[in-house]
Amino acid sequence: MDILQGNIGNRDILVEALKQELIGPVKIDEETMIGINVDYESIKDIYYSSAKDKQKKFYYNIQTKDEIIHNGNSPITQYSAGILLPYNQELVDLDDSDSDSPLNALKNDEVLVNEEDIEKIANRSNRKDTIEDNSYSMSDEIPSSMAFTFYVSAKEQLSQLSFEITGGIYKKVNVRLIDEENKYNPYQTVWWNREAVNVITDLQLHSSKLMYSQQFKHDTLLLDLRVNLRQIESIEKEGYFVTVSLTNLSNERSQIYKNALFQCCLKVTYKNNDCFDPYPTSLMLSSKSSEEDLSNSLLYHDVKTYALGHGCSVNWDDKASFLKTTFIPEHEITNITPDIKVENDQELKISMLDMVDGSLQDVQQMLSKITSSYEKWIGTQRCKIANYPINLHVIAEKHLEECEFALNRMKKGILALEDESILKAFQYANLAMFIQQISGGSIQQAIIEEGNLFYKLDDETILKLPAVEELRNKYVNNRKGYWRAFQISFLLMSLPSLPKEATKEREIADLIWFPTGGGKTEAYLAVAATTILYRRLVNADDCGTEVLMRYTLRLLTADQFQRSARLICALDLIRMNHTELFGKKEISIGLWVGKSNTPNKIKDAIEQLKNLKTTGYKKYEFLINHCPLCRCEMTRYEKKAKVKGNKEYEVTGYRSISNRRTSDFFIYCPNKDCSFHQKLPIYLVDEQIYENSPTFIIGTVDKFAMLAWEPKARSIFGIGKNGDRYLAPPSLIIQDELHLISGPLGSTVGIYETIIEELCTDYRTTDKGRPKIICATATVRGYKKQIQALFDRETDKIKLFPSPGLSHKDSFFAQVHMEKDPITKELRPSRGRKYIGIASHFIGIQQLQVKVYTTVLQIVKQFDNPDAYWTLLAFYNSIRELGGSLTLFQTDMSNYFLQFRNKHYIKEQGRFINTIKELTSRLENRQVTNALNELKTPFDQPKAIDVCLASNIIEVGVDVERLSLMSIVGQPKNTAQYIQVSGRVGRAWFERPGLVMTLYKLSMSRDKSHFEHFKEYHQSLYQHVEATSVTPFSEPSIDRALAGIMIGWLRQLGDEALGESPITIKQFTHLFDNMYSKIRNRLINIDSSSSSLNYFEEKFEEIKNRLLSDSCTLWQQNYKSNDYFYMYSFGSYVPNSYKKNALPILTSLRNVDASCMGTISNIYNSQDLEVINHD
Structure with a gap:
């Protein structure tokens, strides 16, 4: 058995074990378990003949092969789901703190719920008539019934249904011990013997009768089966909703467990073996459907729901030949793969190295395989539209039009390679991407012997730039060296946007939409690499920041920084070997995040490094713990001490310079043979980022709130000390995990994009093109409105890639992964x-x-x-x-x-x-x-x-x-x-x-609904993704962020003096005019409501007048001075005397809770003095 089949088998065992533990019954294994031969019909009590027998654990009745609960537990504590108690019965509150809980420490055969508790359960009063919708108590909602609803099409003579009810009841048996003298021993315990319940009945439905009821008795158990029909009319068809319910109507209150139905299951089939009709969707029932609703209906047209549970969940097979209740519903999703296959089952992939050393004609020919295959696929899909419902034809055509638009962009990208600079940038980007793939192996641990450090390098280690042929022979394998079709296609679509004059192409905001793990990061990193190299080829002296990549979570930021650092080192390795093309200045990367993650100042980094060398403190704040190229570990080790008895430590990978003239901190590779042994092109300290303007900057969205606080940040955008531009601004902004930019965070990010876009726009060129926007996510809904609100792009310029086709199973670039069935050898979806x-x-x-x-x-x-x-x-x-x-x-x-x-x-x-x-x-x-x-x-x-x-x-x-x-x-x-x-x-x-x-x-209505609709929900998860809400110009957003944007505008675009102090602010009134028109125009594009515009104008004038009031000499509080200042950190405390001038400014784009600080007011000081004087 191979590893996959073994793990699938293990997974099935886990699921079955959960069902036995929670629902029951425990599976009987006659070979290993001990059974006992008892006739429960004639014997009410069981007697052990010896104390030795008492030690045995009997699991089943040999006669009936039914389960015995032998450990003193009652069935209700043995099992936790799939139980119907008699109607009007309630359960004693067995919450997590109950002393009689089955989870409290019991090691032998102690009774988990004693007889007193059982009587307490049986004698509880009837449950309440009304229950709050949003929450309920467990004791008020103990189930006595379960039901589900399905749909049947309208017919004069409805089909005959077959119902099967299965489950089990447990009968109580007293167990006693007889000693050697045949006298009754005081020892006594309780067993519960399972007895199977199985009821089968047929029912003929008629359109003239809307309710049916049958009752069934098993011993003292009374079950009521009811069927209710409700006629519906939809825009497509007429029919009936059929609700089938099963209720336990047993009324012997003193024997609640005896009359409880365990492992209950209700199965419905058609007597003539027909299959059930799909349950009508909300779209079918409504004539008004949005374009996105229609789009989802098209993509998931083959995903059908056949029933909805009430108090339980429902399962069905692929053909919907039956409907069956379940209390542990399950659904296995299909695997979507980007490794696609075309004619003759050939995998469509492109070799990175073939792109590197191929001629223009060869490269274009290889890439045309993708466009020609995609074009054929679109034609095939268009022929299928006629097979779809008529109400989906229009949306189907729109989907294929978007596919054709993407195809044309790809073709333009292939033609763009005829530009020599674009071709070279493309080819060297392919080389860089391959090198970063190789560099992604495991870290090579440092070996310390007698105080000396060395590394034992593996075969895939890269120290210098290898020749292409060496890379091809040594490193290419099935998992490395190839583009997935959607990755290279996305890169092709982006090529026409590289030239500065390509403003129309840059106006397109692309959203990469691909399931988790599909390779989105590789796609946009390829675009980033090509963009960086193209800028160097056009002007090697224009070496400012080119790419801004932003995330929302620090874990993701740190993880992606490690990955991106590999790419940047690969790019700089190429630059080192081709300085005639890419210049002498390094291609570098910077991490711009909060001070809790990286040092803000060089002195802080030097101090941290000092601590590593002089103490046992191993707190690495530098995030980089190995060389991104050769993977050699950066470590701290004890070296040979110069003085015997002393401990001295060496820290490899980090170096500092600190003297009267200068101080600096940098990172290097500890491997002496590596190309980056002297210095890695990595900057983690804010001061270094402002000084060096790294080519590629990764940061959290929160960090951009610091534009109001740190005037030196202007260097990132190529703006000099006098406020003029001396380098081109970043031309590419990448926003990963777009779905996280929503709610209050998304709204604040959206309004701050106003100043970020202004700083990234180069007004030296005639076209004044805005930066290219690339977003990525694995989940998408309402993306056009979200991106428009965030980046102010027209909705027809917002493009999803890969564009969906006619089915969620096949967008050409992503397909359901198929495998051969190990038994039938036929193709089937792989196990997911x-x-x-x-x-x-x-x-x-x-x-x-x-x-x-x-x-x-x-x-x-x-x-x-x-x-x-x-x-x-x-x-x-x-x-x-x-x-x-x-x-x-x-x-x-x-x-x-x-x-x-x-x-x-x-x-x-x-x-x-x-x-x-x-x-x-x-x-x-x-x-x-x-x-x-x-x-x-x-x-x-x-x-x-x-x-x-x-x-x-x-x-x-x-x-x-x-x-x-x-x-x-x-x-x-x-x-x-x-x-x-x-x-x-x-x-x-x-x-x-x-x-x-x-x-x-189940005490939460939302959880309960998801449980009841489990299969419906999970078989089309992506269809249920909710739209995100982003309102950058709502009143709360303006209140929180406008002042920070205005101050940031002044401090970044004014001269150096204004950045440091507001004294000269009246000399820059033109900046107020500029920011007003830019923010106002953006607001009108995104939110045309007059109320938002009026509120903005009022707020803008209020802040402007305060800033021009001549009342402050400082931007922010200086504890060495009592001068007034214009801003303080949002949520922090400042004395009231300063608040008339100072404005609360965000330091983070997330929610900020106000802090509270106690002060001694003057009035109490004066009163205290009066008392002292009086005494």
Whole structure:
């Protein structure tokens, strides 16, 4: 059995184990379990004949092969889902703190819920008649019924339905011990014997009758089956909604468990073997549908929902030949691959090195294979439109028109290669991208012997620039050296926008939309590399910042910085060897983030380096821990001491200069043979970024709030000390993870884009072209409105790539991955990530976690190759929830492991949870990086992680291929986050497909709805992505950000004196006129409402008048001076006497909570003095 099939089998075992643990019954294994031969019909009590028999654990009745609950548990504590209690019964509150919880420490055969509790349950009063919609108590919502609704088309004679009800009831049996003298021993316990319930009935539906009811009795169990029909009319068809419900109407209150139906399941089929009709969508029921709704209906036209659950979930097969209730729903998604195949099953991919050394004609010919294949595909799709519903024909044509537009852009890109500079930039960018691929291997650890350091280099190490042929012979393999079709196609589309005069092309804002792990980063990094090289080829002396790349989360920023640093080192390596083409100034990269991540000042970096050398403090704040080219580790080690007995340390990779004349800090490769041994082109300190204007800058969106605070930031945009431009501004802005730029953050980012765009516009040229915008995301909805609000681009200039075709399964550049069935040898979709839903009315979310986690962590220990599912990645929607669950692993689970093994007759030793890691925003960068590296540790290695508790920090930037097991506690706030979070596992689906367990809180209406609609939701996840909201010119956004933008405008575009002090501000009134017209025009383009415009104008005049009031000599507070100042940090405290002039200015674009500071007011000072004088 290969690794993939082995892991699929293991995953199926985990799912089955969860069903046995939560729903039951425990699977009977006659070869290993002990059975007992008992006739329950004639014997009410069981007697042990000896104390030795009492020690045995009997799991089943030999006669009936039915389960026996032998450990003293009641069925309601043995199982937690799939139970229907008698109507009007309520359950005692068994919440997480209950002393009689099944999760409290019980090691032998103690009764988990005693008889007193059972009586308490039976005698509870009837439940309330009304329940609040948004939340409810567990005890008020114990289920006595379950139902689901499906659709049947209108016919005079409706079809005959067949109903099958299955489940089990548990009968109580007293167990006693008889000693040697045949006297009754006081020992007594309780067993529960399962008895199967199976009911089959047929029902003929008629359009003239809208309600049917049948009742069935099994012993004292009374079940009521009801069928209700409701006629509907849609724009497409007429028919009936059919709701089938099953209710437990048993009324013997004193025997609640005896009359409870466990493992309940209701299955419906057509008697004549017909298949069910699809459930009508909201689009079918409404004649008014938006273009985006129609687009989604087109893409997911073949995805059908057949039923919706009520109090349960519903499952069906591919043909919809049956509908069946389930309490652990599951759905396996298909894998979308960018590795596409065309005629003759040939994979369509382009060699990077063939692009490097091929002639223009050869390059164009190879690239034309993609455009010709794409053009044929579009023609084939157009022929299929007639097969679609008529109401989707128009939107289908629009989709293919967008595909043709992308095709024409690709063709223009191939023609653009006839420009010599574009061709060279393209070819050397291909070389750089290949080198950065090779440099992405594992870190080469430093070896320390007798105080000396050296490295043992692997075969893929690059130290100098190799010849193309050497690269081709030594490094090219199936996973390296090739472009995926969508990556090279996106690069082609971007080539015409390289020249400065190509303003029309630059006005197009591109959004790369591809599933997580598809290679979006490679696509936009290729464009960045080509843009950088083209600028150097055109003017090697114009060496300012060319690319701004922004992220929202620091984890993603740090991770992508490591990756981008590899590309920049590859580019600079090429420049070193071709200075005649690309100039003598280095191609460099800078990380522009907050001071908690990198030092803001050189003196701070020098101090950190000093601490590393002189103390045992290993807090790396420099983020770079190895050379991006040769991968040699930067480390700290103890060297030979000059004085015996002293300890001296050496830190490799970082060097500082500090004397009276100068101070500096730089990073270098510790490998003496590397091209970057003297210095790496990497800048992490803000002062160095302002001084050197790195070619490529990566930062968080928050950092751009500092434009109001740091006038030296102007150098990033090529603006000199006198306010004039001396270098071209950045021409490319990359915004990854676009879906995160939403809500208040997105609104603030949007209004700050006004000043960023102004700083990136070169008015020295006649066209005054704006920068090129590239965005990327794995989830998209309402993207045109979002990008328009953020970047002020016309909606018809906002393009999605790859443009969707007619189906979500095939956009030409992304297709469903197919494989051969190991048995039938026929092609089928490959096995993908599996989602399962878990919920319980009977235990709280904490107890549910204990049961679920214990099950998967224990069962995986039995696998021959458990690595894929060894580490559990548990996601929580808040730090508070995560903290509460941490105690479960430390206390509850260690106790429950023993109970679990007894319950399921597992002889193997219990799983010990040795290593629990946290991955949240509370960690420092160093800790986050270490945690990510530790997650890569295989299960059989020391310090392998058992459980990782994570918050939304893992939403992006976590790419650990060995992870395949995840839990998500509570439905995340939006579908985009759900997709991103669950995409952290099963990334190596070709070997270890993922398993995602979503634990729902049924006390939350939203969670309950997702559980009931589980299959409908998961079979078209991307269709359910919610649109993001961005309102940059709303009143709250203007209140928070306008003052900062205006001050930033003055300090960046005025002269150096104005940047340092507002004394000369009246000399720059033209800047107020300029910013007013630019902001106003942008507002009108984005938000044409008169209320927003009026509010902006009022606010602008108010801030302008305050700044021109001559009342302040400082921009910000100087604690060495009592002079008045114009701004203070948003949310911070300043005395009231300064607030009449000072404005609160953002230092971060996120929400800021105001701080509170106590002061002693003058009035109390004077009163205290009076009292003293009086005494």
